[in-house]
Amino acid sequence: MNIEEKIIFSNREYDLLTVGEILIDMISKDFAEDFSSEEYIKNFGGSPANIVINTKRLGLNSRAVSSVGFDGFGDFLVSHLQNEGIDTSLIGRTTCPTSMVVVTRSRGTPVPIFYRGADYEIEYTEELDKAIKNTRIMHFSTWPLSRERSRKVVEKAIKTAKESGTLIGFDPNYHRDLWDKDFDAIGYIKSIIKYVDFIKPSEDDAERLFGKDIPKNQIKKFLELGADVVVMTLGKDGVIVADKNKMVQFNTLATEVQDTTGAGDAFWSGFYTGIIKGRNVEDAVKVGLAASAFKLKYIGAISPMPKYEDLIKEFNV
Amino acid sequence: MNIEEKIIFSNREYDLLTVGEILIDMISKDFAEDFSSEEYIKNFGGSPANIVINTKRLGLNSRAVSSVGFDGFGDFLVSHLQNEGIDTSLIGRTTCPTSMVVVTRSRGTPVPIFYRGADYEIEYTEELDKAIKNTRIMHFSTWPLSRERSRKVVEKAIKTAKESGTLIGFDPNYHRDLWDKDFDAIGYIKSIIKYVDFIKPSEDDAERLFGKDIPKNQIKKFLELGADVVVMTLGKDGVIVADKNKMVQFNTLATEVQDTTGAGDAFWSGFYTGIIKGRNVEDAVKVGLAASAFKLKYIGAISPMPKYEDLIKEFNV
Numbered sequence: 078m079n080i081e082e083k084i085i086f087s088n089r090e091y092d093l094l095t096v097g098e099i100l101i102d103m104i105s106k107d108f109a110e111d112f113s114s115e116e117y118i119k120n121f122g123g124s125p126a127n128i129v130i131n132t133k134r135l136g137l138n139s140r141a142v143s144s145v146g147f148d149g150f151g152d153f154l155v156s157h158l159q160n161e162g163i164d165t166s167l168i169g170r171t172t173c174p175t176s177m178v179v180v181t182r183s184r185g186t187p188v189p190i191f192y193r194g195a196d197y198e199i200e201y202t203e204e205l206d207k208a209i210k211n212t213r214i215m216h217f218s219t220w221p222l223s224r225e226r227s228r229k230v231v232e233k234a235i236k237t238a239k240e241s242g243t244l245i246g247f248d249p250n251y252h253r254d255l256w257d258k259d260f261d262a263i264g265y266i267k268s269i270i271k272y273v274d275f276i277k278p279s280e281d282d283a284e285r286l287f288g289k290d291i292p293k294n295q296i297k298k299f300l301e302l303g304a305d306v307v308v309m310t311l312g313k314d315g316v317i318v319a320d321k322n323k324m325v326q327f328n329t330l331a332t333e334v335q336d337t338t339g340a341g342d343a344f345w346s347g348f349y350t351g352i353i354k355g356r357n358v359e360d361a362v363k364v365g366l367a368a369s370a371f372k373l374k375y376i377g378a379i380s381p382m383p384k385y386e387d388l389i390k391e392f393n394v
Numbered sequence: 395m396n397i398e399e400k401i402i403f404s405n406r407e408y409d410l411l412t413v414g415e416i417l418i419d420m421i422s423k424d425f426a427e428d429f430s431s432e433e434y435i436k437n438f439g440g441s442p443a444n445i446v447i448n449t450k451r452l453g454l455n456s457r458a459v460s461s462v463g464f465d466g467f468g469d470f471l472v473s474h475l476q477n478e479g480i481d482t483s484l485i486g487r488t489t490c491p492t493s494m495v496v497v498t499r500s501r502g503t504p505v506p507i508f509y510r511g512a513d514y515e516i517e518y519t520e521e522l523d524k525a526i527k528n529t530r531i532m533h534f535s536t537w538p539l540s541r542e543r544s545r546k547v548v549e550k551a552i553k554t555a556k557e558s559g560t561l562i563g564f565d566p567n568y569h570r571d572l573w574d575k576d577f578d579a580i581g582y583i584k585s586i587i588k589y590v591d592f593i594k595p596s597e598d599d600a601e602r603l604f605g606k607d608i609p610k611n612q613i614k615k616f617l618e619l620g621a622d623v624v625v626m627t628l629g630k631d632g633v634i635v636a637d638k639n640k641m642v643q644f645n646t647l648a649t650e651v652q653d654t655t656g657a658g659d660a661f662w663s664g665f666y667t668g669i670i671k672g673r674n675v676e677d678a679v680k681v682g683l684a685a686s687a688f689k690l691k692y693i694g695a696i697s698p699m700p701k702y703e704d705l706i707k708e709f710n711v
Binding site for chain 2: 103106112113114115116117118119146148149150152153172174175177179181188190191192194258
């Protein structure tokens with residue numbers, strides 16, 4: 078694949094299948110140093126889960142593969158997705174508690190506390206096998222890669238996707254704290270990049286994998302590892318999209334920034350929607366930029382994302 | 395030991411050493427069904443931790459053995475104890491997240507979600523060995539028994555306590571969800587009762603271990619398993635205290651009930667303080683009743699517990 082190529086999809090029931098974390102984001106109400114904050118707000122969370130909701134609102138037929146606990150938080154997350162009209166039959170339930178991330182907002186960089194539980198208890202079922210063969214794009218995050226049990230499931234899912242012509246998108250959002258200390262997480266992440274069609278690192282993601290460097294050099298490293306298409310998001314500096322022959326930079330479309338939370342997920346959502354709607358990668362990136370610009374106007378990880386047709390009209394892309 | 399015997403302690407630096415969970419209680423601000431509550435309040439928690447604070451305020455020299463994460467919640471818990479003047483040198487830090495219990499208050503019985511992490515990573519260090527030999531009473535809860543790693547530590551601690559003449563109190567607060575599904579938790583708990591000097595079940599605790607029965611029969615079951623002294627708390631119906639020869643019931647001293655949270659911990663705290671101050675078990679139970687009656691007047695797990703001398707004067711015990 079290259080960034081000018083328009084992808085012709087075969088007829089499939091689903092547009093997008095995300096494999097990854099659905100969890101509770103427990104975020105302090107106030108900014109506070111030293112975890113002195115007393116009140117926390119429970120939020121629906123998990124990047125793949127946000128992408129499912131955003132793309133559903135944009136008009137895709139999306140569904141999520143994940144696992145939550147047999148507990149009140151699991152009920153809350155599943156019913157939240159169902160209220161968006163999303164099929165939750167691929168979300169398993171286990172006796173582990175529903176995974177949670179606690180974030181105490183502070184003036185510096187907040188240090189999240191990760192409570193892993195049900196999220197990595199996904200299983201490779203017959204239904205999942207069918208679902209991968211019946212979706213146009215499969216997206217996955219690093220969370221399920223970080224534990225052996227779910228890593229095996231993702232590896233099998235990648236194999237099935239490859240064999241059945243399902244495109245693969247990968248969010249290399251590596252966080253050291255999620256992985257076993259004695260596992261070469263960075264080496265592993267680098268080793269699977271050759272299987273993916275789209276990879277969308279942020280500058281931070283790239284730095285965590287390769288160390289500090291300028292964006293163009295970082296993109297070359299992803300391409301050398303075998304990624305077909307690299308989309309690197311640069312925050313206020315827009316996006317660079319590249320394949321092995323061409324590299325193009327686009328400016329941000331954002332004019333108003335209320336909250337950057339979830340901007341990356343919104344970008345992924347617009348980008349995938351553009352691809353599904355028949356655009357080539359370069360043109361789909363513009364939809365990604367429109368979706369993130371839309372999201373940036375709202376506070377919270379999820380915005381009231383409009384239909385695709387209204388979004389591209391609003392941002393003239 | 396029997397309930398009329400006055401215990402003569404040798405000279406030791408510490409009065410009470412608790413072995414068990416120190417954790418975050420994340421409790422919903424409002425009552426809500428189906429985990430629909432949005433706001434949660436972060437609280438200092440863990441029954442043994444509350445007992446340490448209460449007894450310190452009553453005038454004992456108390457310290458806690460536990461483990462918390464290298465994270466903001468761990469910092470919060472340790473500094474909370476330090477602010478009470480409690481020695482925290484036996485509280486270890488690990489890379490696991492600080493343990494947390496999430497409770498969504500509802501009209502029915504709230505179902506807690508347990509996020510186990512650092513709490514069961516306690517280790518049997520040389521300092522712990524010295525501390526057990528240098529305390530008058532060692533108290534433990536079921537939390538550290540519920541995982542193999544910390545269970546071995548408690549077993550070794552019990553052995554050391556027995557050999558060095560340290561009295562042992564045990565809170566049989568069994569919760570199925572804390573234990574591995576394939577481990578005979580109830581059988582295990584029953585098997586260690588013979589090592590303890592004081593056991594204080596509530597009616598719920600007894601029912602979870604033995605099934606439903608009247609309090610006097612439940613007490614006999616604890617005695618038959620080898621407990622020296624059984625103190626069974628009955629809520630508004632007071633307390634029954636028993637050894638193999640005698641059984642006495644005391645009425646509650648509570649006149650005002652704002653919140654029952656932490657009443658059991660307050661009872662333990664008053665009871666231990668009475669024992670340390672030279673009372674026999676029957677008379678120490680009265681101090682336990684006074685401490686729980688004091689606590690019941692306040693909202694929250696911890697009340698502004700007065701000095702022992704002021705408490706016994708207020709309740710005339």
